[in-house]
Amino acid sequence: MTTHISSGGFKSIVKIAWRNLWRNRKRTLITVSSIFFGVIFSALMGSMQEGSYQKMIENVARFYAGHAQIQQKDYPDNQSINNSFIASDSLVKRLNNTEGINMVVPRLESFALASSGNQTEGILVLGVNPDQEDQMTGLSDKIVEGTYFDGPSRLLAGKELAENLGISPGDTLVMISQGLHGVSAFGKYPVAGLFSHPNPELNRQLIYLPLDEARYFFQASNRVTSLALVGKSQKSIDKAIPEIKKNLEQDQILRTWQEMFPAILQQIESDRATALIMKLILYLIIGFGILGTVVMLMAERQHELSVMVAVGMYRSKLALMLLLEILWMGVMGVVAGFIGSLPVIGWFANHPVPISGQAGEWMKNIGFEPYMFFAWDVGVFLEQMLVVFILTLLISFYPFVRAFKISPIVGLRN
Amino acid sequence: MSIITIRDLHKTYNSSQVPVYALNGVDLTIDEGEFTAIVGPSGSGKTTLLNIIGGLDDPNKGQVIINDTEINQLSSSEKINFRLHNIGFIFQAYNLIPVLTARENIEFILELQGISKSKRRQRSHELLEAVGIPEKADIRPRQLSGGQQQRIAVARALASRPRFILADEPTANLDSASADNLLAIMEELNKKEKTTFIFSTHDARVVKKARRVVTLEDGKIKSDEMTKL
Numbered sequence: 284m285t286t287h288i289s290s291g292g293f294k295s296i297v298k299i300a301w302r303n304l305w306r307n308r309k310r311t312l313i314t315v316s317s318i319f320f321g322v323i324f325s326a327l328m329g330s331m332q333e334g335s336y337q338k339m340i341e342n343v344a345r346f347y348a349g350h351a352q353i354q355q356k357d358y359p360d361n362q363s364i365n366n367s368f369i370a371s372d373s374l375v376k377r378l379n380n381t382e383g384i385n386m387v388v389p390r391l392e393s394f395a396l397a398s399s400g401n402q403t404e405g406i407l408v409l410g411v412n413p414d415q416e417d418q419m420t421g422l423s424d425k426i427v428e429g430t431y432f433d434g435p436s437r438l439l440a441g442k443e444l445a446e447n448l449g450i451s452p453g454d455t456l457v458m459i460s461q462g463l464h465g466v467s468a469f470g471k472y473p474v475a476g477l478f479s480h481p482n483p484e485l486n487r488q489l490i491y492l493p494l495d496e497a498r499y500f501f502q503a504s505n506r507v508t509s510l511a512l513v514g515k516s517q518k519s520i521d522k523a524i525p526e527i528k529k530n531l532e533q534d535q536i537l538r539t540w541q542e543m544f545p546a547i548l549q550q551i552e553s554d555r556a557t558a559l560i561m562k563l564i565l566y567l568i569i570g571f572g573i574l575g576t577v578v579m580l581m582a583e584r585q586h587e588l589s590v591m592v593a594v595g596m597y598r599s600k601l602a603l604m605l606l607l608e609i610l611w612m613g614v615m616g617v618v619a620g621f622i623g624s625l626p627v628i629g630w631f632a633n634h635p636v637p638i639s640g641q642a643g644e645w646m647k648n649i650g651f652e653p654y655m656f657f658a659w660d661v662g663v664f665l666e667q668m669l670v671v672f673i674l675t676l677l678i679s680f681y682p683f684v685r686a687f688k689i690s691p692i693v694g695l696r697n
Numbered sequence: 698m699s700i701i702t703i704r705d706l707h708k709t710y711n712s713s714q715v716p717v718y719a720l721n722g723v724d725l726t727i728d729e730g731e732f733t734a735i736v737g738p739s740g741s742g743k744t745t746l747l748n749i750i751g752g753l754d755d756p757n758k759g760q761v762i763i764n765d766t767e768i769n770q771l772s773s774s775e776k777i778n779f780r781l782h783n784i785g786f787i788f789q790a791y792n793l794i795p796v797l798t799a800r801e802n803i804e805f806i807l808e809l810q811g812i813s814k815s816k817r818r819q820r821s822h823e824l825l826e827a828v829g830i831p832e833k834a835d836i837r838p839r840q841l842s843g844g845q846q847q848r849i850a851v852a853r854a855l856a857s858r859p860r861f862i863l864a865d866e867p868t869a870n871l872d873s874a875s876a877d878n879l880l881a882i883m884e885e886l887n888k889k890e891k892t893t894f895i896f897s898t899h900d901a902r903v904v905k906k907a908r909r910v911v912t913l914e915d916g917k918i919k920s921d922e923m924t925k926l
Contacts (some may be wrong), residue, residue, distance in 0.1 A: 292808045292811075295797075295804075295809070298796075298797075299794065303796055587795070591794070593753055593780065594780065594786055594806060595777055596781075596809055597774060597777055597778075
């Protein structure tokens with residue numbers, strides 16, 4: 284009697300699985316649509332999330348601190364002018380020649396007391412190179428009153444700080460501080476203009492001085508507290524990190540924006556966790572949609588599957604056939620979702636959604652532009668495609684396992 | 698030469714705690730080339746007997762030996778393989794695969810066996826001719842009448858030249874003309890291909906065609922008669 288194990292029938296299995304998909308066209312299309320919309324919505328959600336983070340990082344990096352900074356090694360723990368360093372021309376040149384770095388911007392930063400009339404405020408003095416600073420942060424565009432540095436000894440003050448001190452362009456501000464190695468620092472500076480920065484904190488306490496003037500004020504000739512590095516993007520700076528580190532002196536360190544602003548990083552991380560819950564809910568809805576179809580499909584075809592086993596089809600082949608059916612639905616939905624999400628996200632990436640009303644005002648107050656930004660990031664698409672596909676794969680285990688339990692006699696009786 | 702030997706076969710179903718004795722000590726031998734009808738009233742155990750012979754169900758006691766193989770001792774996947782190579786099935790409700798055409802349904806078993814495409818094509822053509830509907834080769838089951846579907850089911854059962862064919866009430870869903878036609882085809886294939894046919898039936902026309910009639914009652918063989926030589 285012939286009892287050798289047969290391995291044939293793969294083509295038939297593929298053929299039956301494919302045709303089974305189209306037996307109930309409506310159901311297949313509904314299931315594929317649920318995967319399609321699932322991919323689109325989750326990609327949209329991910330793109331919005333990443334877009335807002337990128338904007339947040341860009342706000343901090345591009346408009347204030349740079350993507351990274353070079354500082355003296357003790358400066359992070361003690362932000363004193365005494366922990367400034369001399370940025371040699373050769374260091375600046377080497378950094379400028381490093382691939383990925385677009386700009387190296389020197390800054391001298393320290394604290395002072397500013398006074399006008401009877402009003403006194405604690406302030407942050409930032410000595411900058413006016414041209415480079417403008418190129419990096421677009422500072423001249425933020426001038427709301429007066430002019431951008433129109434002379435060597437003039438300062439720019441935050442709008443709110445100016446209101447608190449009762450000053451306006453043309454007025455003079457007196458500043459007192461401690462310079463390098465404890466020398467007394469004082470000076471009188473006319474106000475050239477007032478700026479309004481998206482970050483209210485900076486509006487309340489920041490004063491810009493030309494770098495040479497700040498060095499003179501703090502008696503810190505040729506010194507800087509930081510060299511801000513600006514790249515094409517955060518990624519280009521991240522790539523250049525090893526090369527940058529090679530160029531540093533022993534007492535200098537490189538700090539990325541993540542190290543300088545851990546609170547922002549934490550905010551992004553916590554927001555990601557919240558968004559993950561939302562995504563999980565979305566994935567659950569998609570998952571149960573597909574599972575519903577699969578359970579119905581198995582129940583309807585119990586008899587037919589039993590016949591196949593009865594006439595000599597191995598359960599493993601049956602399982603493969605069912606697996607293929609579900610996977611094809613998954614692949615169709617995921618690929619369609621990917622193609623469908625391209626124009627949708629592409630449009631939103633180029634047309635940020637304005638946020639109006641109280642929410643918009645609130646965003647402005649905390650220093651953000653009142654828009655919903657979307658990231659055009661292939662990683663976001665691929666991640667969503669992969670997650671939804673894995674979800675489909677997990678669901679396909681249900682018919683896969685059930686196929687191994689099919690009893691021909693029970694199915695035939697039913 | 699005997700192809701199937703059944704010894705002291707018992708099958709009990711425990712439906713709602715009340716045992717139902719479907720088979721109660723059946724002994725039977727089927728020889729190669731037989732055209733045997735198993736008859737009896739509803740609940741007499743005809744379908745149960747065919748299911749156990751086909752390895753679809755297990756007995757509580759007794760043996761079914763097909764040539765040298767005791768089928769109820771095989772593992773589940775060994776049984777599948779055994780059925781694939783040795784047994785053809787014809788069901789009352791035809792049970793063709795709805796997404797395959799008539800030809801593909803016939804070739805399905807052959808493909809599972811790993812038979813080459815050209816041989817499959819040749820065999821399906823032969824069988825489509827034999828069952829009298831070669832023009833329906835590329836038609837799917839739902840476009841065929843009941844009688845035509847059952848003819849394709851017969852062709853599918855015969856495709857791999859099995860040792861024997863088990864047919865459970867093959868004419869129950871057919872009108873009398875289709876039933877007569879099907880019986881004539883089965884009879885001819887039995888003679889031409891020397892395939893053993895065992896079928897359960899209520900149908901007097903089928904009984905009339907059978908060369909041996911085994912009557913079951915209350916799970917036991919009541920009579921076993923050779924009607925034709």
